[in-house]
Amino acid sequence: MSTTLVIGVGNTLRGDDGAGIRVAEKAGVEFPDVDVLCVHGLTPELAETVARYDRVIVVDASLTAGGLRVTTLNPESPFPRSHTLSPGGVLALSSSLYHRVPAEALLIELPVRSAGFGESLSPGTAGLVDACLEVMKPYVTRP
Amino acid sequence: MSASTITISPVTRIEGHAKITIQVDAKGLVKDARFHVNEFRGFEKFCEGRLMWEMGGITSRICGICPTSHLITSAKAGDAILAVAVPQTAQKLRRLITLAQWIQSHALSFFHLSSPDFLLGWDADPATRNIFGLVAHDKEFARRGIRLRKFGQEIIEVLGSRRIHTPWAVAGGVREPFDPAQKQHLLGWIPEAKETAVIALDALKKIHLKLQGDIPNFGNFRSLFVGLVADDGALEYYDGALRIMDGAGNIIADKIDPTRYHEYFGEATEDWSYLKFPYYRPFGYPKGMYRVGPLARVNICDYIDTPMAEAERKLFKAIAGDAGAVNNSFYFHYARLIEILFAVEKVEALLNDPDILGTNVRAKASINQPRGVGACEAPRGTLFHEYEVNSDGILEKVNLVIATAQNNLAMNRTVRQLAMQYLDGTKVTEGILNRIEAGIRCFDPCLSCSTHAIGAMALHLQVVDEEHRLLWDVRR
Numbered sequence: 192m193s194t195t196l197v198i199g200v201g202n203t204l205r206g207d208d209g210a211g212i213r214v215a216e217k218a219g220v221e222f223p224d225v226d227v228l229c230v231h232g233l234t235p236e237l238a239e240t241v242a243r244y245d246r247v248i249v250v251d252a253s254l255t256a257g258g259l260r261v262t263t264l265n266p267e268s269p270f271p272r273s274h275t276l277s278p279g280g281v282l283a284l285s286s287s288l289y290h291r292v293p294a295e296a297l298l299i300e301l302p303v304r305s306a307g308f309g310e311s312l313s314p315g316t317a318g319l320v321d322a323c324l325e326v327m328k329p330y331v332t333r334p
Numbered sequence: 335m336s337a338s339t340i341t342i343s344p345v346t347r348i349e350g351h352a353k354i355t356i357q358v359d360a361k362g363l364v365k366d367a368r369f370h371v372n373e374f375r376g377f378e379k380f381c382e383g384r385l386m387w388e389m390g391g392i393t394s395r396i397c398g399i400c401p402t403s404h405l406i407t408s409a410k411a412g413d414a415i416l417a418v419a420v421p422q423t424a425q426k427l428r429r430l431i432t433l434a435q436w437i438q439s440h441a442l443s444f445f446h447l448s449s450p451d452f453l454l455g456w457d458a459d460p461a462t463r464n465i466f467g468l469v470a471h472d473k474e475f476a477r478r479g480i481r482l483r484k485f486g487q488e489i490i491e492v493l494g495s496r497r498i499h500t501p502w503a504v505a506g507g508v509r510e511p512f513d514p515a516q517k518q519h520l521l522g523w524i525p526e527a528k529e530t531a532v533i534a535l536d537a538l539k540k541i542h543l544k545l546q547g548d549i550p551n552f553g554n555f556r557s558l559f560v561g562l563v564a565d566d567g568a569l570e571y572y573d574g575a576l577r578i579m580d581g582a583g584n585i586i587a588d589k590i591d592p593t594r595y596h597e598y599f600g601e602a603t604e605d606w607s608y609l610k611f612p613y614y615r616p617f618g619y620p621k622g623m624y625r626v627g628p629l630a631r632v633n634i635c636d637y638i639d640t641p642m643a644e645a646e647r648k649l650f651k652a653i654a655g656d657a658g659a660v661n662n663s664f665y666f667h668y669a670r671l672i673e674i675l676f677a678v679e680k681v682e683a684l685l686n687d688p689d690i691l692g693t694n695v696r697a698k699a700s701i702n703q704p705r706g707v708g709a710c711e712a713p714r715g716t717l718f719h720e721y722e723v724n725s726d727g728i729l730e731k732v733n734l735v736i737a738t739a740q741n742n743l744a745m746n747r748t749v750r751q752l753a754m755q756y757l758d759g760t761k762v763t764e765g766i767l768n769r770i771e772a773g774i775r776c777f778d779p780c781l782s783c784s785t786h787a788i789g790a791m792a793l794h795l796q797v798v799d800e801e802h803r804l805l806w807d808v809r810r
Contacts, residue, residue, distance in 0.1 A: 235446070235465055236484040280466075287469055288477045 193226040195331050196244040196293075198237070200230055200251040206309050207316045210301040211250040214323045218250075221324055222331045233276040238284035247293040248327055249278040252316075253300035259319050261326055264296035297330060299323050354770060356753045367753040369745045369774060370607045378732045386415055386701070386727040391501040393719065393734070399442065399780055402435040402490055403712035404719070405503045406572070410708030411719040412505020414593070415727070417702035423692030424507035429572045430684045431493050431503070432710060433677040436571065437527070438486025439713035440628075440670045440677075443778040444534060445479025448667060451772050452541040456548075456765040463768070475537065478530040482674070485523045489681065492516045507696035514691050524682045528642070531675040535646060538671055545664075551755040552773050553663025553748030556581025558614055558624035559633045560599075560740070562592065562711050567636030569643075569676060571711040578614065578624070579634045583658020592709035595718050595735065612740045623743035626715025627777065628669035633659045640683070643676035663748050666776040701727045712737050714780055738779040748773040 199215025202208045212229045219227035228240070233249075241247050253260065266286045267279035278298050286292045301323065304313040312320070356367045377396055384392060389408045394401035406428055413420055420428075450463040453471055462470070469476040493512065494500025502509050542549065558581070562574040576590035576598070590598060602611040602619040614622030624630075633654075638644040650668055654660045660669075684690060701723060708719045715737030722731040752773045756766045 235480045236487065239481070239484070284466075284469065284480075288473060288480070 192243070193224055194245040195222075195225045196228060196241065196247045197222075197225050197327070197331070198228045198230065198233075198241075198247065198249045200233060200249060202231055203310055204308065206305045206307050206311070207301070207303040207313050208252050208306045209310070210252040210303075210312055210316050210320070213312060213317075214250045214299070214301070214320050217320060218248075218324060218327060218331070222327070225331050233278065233281050235276065235281075235284055237281050238288055241281055241293060242285040242289035242291040244293050246295045246297075246330055246333075248297045248299060248330060250299045250301070250323060251278075252303045252306075254303050256300040256302045258302060259322055259326065260298075260300040262298040262300070264298050266292055295330065297327075299326055354749055354774070356749075356757060356770075358757070362758055364750070364753045364757050367746070367750040367770075368606060369742070369749050378734055381732040382729050384729050386412055386721060386723045386729055387505060389719075389721065389729070389732075390504055394501065396734075397780055400435060400439055400712050400714070402431055402494075402500070403710060403717055405500065406432055407708040407710050407712070407717045407719045409503040409505055409508075410710060411706040411721045412708070414706030414708065415701060415703050415721060415723055416505050416697070416699040418506045418697035418699045420507050420697055421692070421694045423511065423689055424695040425572075426684055426687060426690050427493060427508050427512055427695065428503055430512075430681060430690065431490055432572050433681050433684070434486045434489035434493075436486070436673055436677040436713050437681070438483045438490065439778075440674045441479055441483035441486065443713075443775075444538075444667060444670055444674075445476065445482070447778070448772070448775050449475075449479070449537075451768060451775075452545065453537075456768050456772070457763070460764060460768070475533070478526075478533060482527055482530045485527050485678075488523065489520060492520060504696065506698055509696070511693045511695045512690050517685055517691075521682065521685050524678060524685075527678045528675070531671060531678055532642075535668075535671050535675070538668060542668075548769065549662060549664045551752055551769075552776060553744065553751060554661060555744075555747055555751065556659075556661050557744055557747075558586070558617075558622070559630035559659060560614075560624045560626050561631040561634050561716055562709065563635050564639075569631060569635040569638045569647075569673075571677075573710075576709075576716070577634045579630075579659060581657075581659055581661050583633075583654065585634070592716075592718065593707040595707065595709065596720075596733075599735070599740075601735070601739075607742075609742050610739045611742045612735060613743065620743055623747065624740065625663070625744045625777075626737050626740045627666065627713070628673050629660065629663065629666045630715065631711065632669040632672055638672075638676050640676050640679035642679055643672050646672045646675060663744065663773070663776040666778070670778070701725055714738055714778055715740055736780075738777070741777045741779065745774055745777050745779065748776070 197215045197218045199212040201211040203212050215227050215229055218225060264278050264282060266282040267277060282292050282296060301316050301319050304315050353370050357365045359365050381392060390405050393404040393408045396404050446465045450468050454463050454467055465476060494502035559579045562570040563577045564570040564574045576592055577585060578587040579585050598615055599612050600615045602613060604611060613619040614624050632647055632650055638647045650672060653665060705722050710717055717737050718735040720733040721729055723729055749770060752770045756769055
């Protein structure tokens with residue numbers, strides 16, 4: 192099993208909302224040593240999976256990100272209160288239920304410029320996919 | 335005080351969006367209460383003109399919680415249009431994924447959505463009455479619930495290559511055979527899943543004692559019960575014939591071919607809800623109110639063909655006593671947990687059945703019938719898909735009768751009963767509002783939406799007078 196997990200989040204039928212999935216799929220090709228998981232949303236069941244890895248990188252689309260946004264993740268405290276489970280909420284569940292969190296956890300967000308029906312990314316967001324992989328590279332190539 | 339209306343919107347921790355309005359008269363007495371479904375999807379209409387073979391992929395996207403049930407029912411409607419005999423291996427694999435759907439959906443309903451109310455209390459801080467609050471309250475119970483749901487999802491992923499919206503089942507069978515290498519992996523989950531189901535049942539029995547003052551008010555009325563049963567009367571989930579039982583436990587119709595569902599059930603509409611109101615035709619609307627889902631299934635079957643679940647069914651039936659049927663909607667939860675236990679036992683049996691390893695999993699044919707009806711037991715109740723196609727397989731008419739809709743009349747009756755019991759028109763506490771919402775959650779309604787609110791408890795309550803002037807407005 193790899194020590195690094197890349198989680199792509201989004202809906203590939205809604206334009207840029209699928210950007211996280213596109214990045215994760217490409218990461219699986221570019222970095223064959225990482226495990227890749229593509230999901231529509233973050234759910235409590237992911238906590239157990241995440242707890243098994245040393246490094247986790249969550250890639251998602253964001254309505255508020257102006258460009259590529261990279262955030263270091265920590266378990267949220269106190270527990271999140273919304274059904275919209277955040278990456279930090281997943282880590283909080285990992286910590287609480289499985290007593291382990293990845294040593295490194297990162298959230299990379301791509302901006303949403305168009306979320307209409309369609310399976311392609313807008314040119315602006317598509318142009319950031321490779322930049323995402325560059326951000327990931329030092330993490331996923333580290334032993 | 336003038337006559338007024340109280341609105342609870344959105345109703346939280348259900349799948350989809352809805353609101354509840356409670357009409358109060360000048361004396362503060364509840365006159366009426368309604369459960370409104372205010373989202374519109376329109377699948378029946380926009381599926382027209384699509385190819386019949388696409389329907390599995392399209393209808394599985396009706397919902398992010400029970401896509402597998404739509405997929406299987408759609409495939410069965412397609413089987414009828416092709417007029418093929420589905421290979422035995424494919425039939426058993428379809429059964430396996432249907433059971434997995436029950437496990438993951440029922441676990442979500444009980445552990446994630448409903449148990450926080452029971453374990454943390456009706457009056458607990460709304461912000462903590464969710465799965466995270468459950469983790470803080472009892473980590474091991476929450477962890478077990480999350481893993482039980484994961485087990486169901488794992489089976490779906492193994493069979494269908496993805497956890498939701500898999501297009502794996504098709505008219506005539508399934509796309510891919512079962513990977514034998516996955517058999518031991520899935521069997522490895524069984525002991526823990528059984529143990530979790532038993533632990534949940536024990537916890538629920540304690541909850542029954544703790545809430546014995548409230549339970550009699552939770553949708554406690556006679557209605558018809560409808561569901562599929564096997565030829566020998568056993569609990570059924572994939573095939574079988576329709577059985578209709580009344581609230582006294584009398585079987586009033588039996589061995590009904592599900593393809594004739596429209597002869598027995600009509601669909602009424604009301605101008606205040608997008609959710610239809612199915613009813614039993616011989617009794618008319620709204621007298622023909624009926625309930626489907628776990629409460630109905632465990633009520634109507636003669637027995638369950640797995641030992642642990644059958645032992646629980648006997649205890650469940652004892653609740654009915656002389657009434658003949660368990661009529662209280664709160665016991666949906668009990669029936670749901672019995673069905674989880676049944677599903678886990680049945681999954682174990684199917685995984686050990688050599689037939690599932692066959693490689694002949696799909697019968698192919700062209701269009702042979704202009705009409706096809708598929709029916710199966712979704713987690714929330716009997717689901718029907720009816721398609722009419724032209725000779726090229728293009729859909730000309732689609733009718734989908736969803737389980738949640740079939741409980742619509744009973745959900746409205748439940749809301750009314752709870753409002754009448756707890757509201758006196760002068761004070762509306764958090765605990766009262768949550769009891770009313772919890773009445774709806776007994777039915778685990780799935781309002782065809784994969785984005786929903788849980789735990790946020792964003793209640794919006796309004797009191798208006800007879801002239802609809804706003805008297806009171808509270809948000810949380």
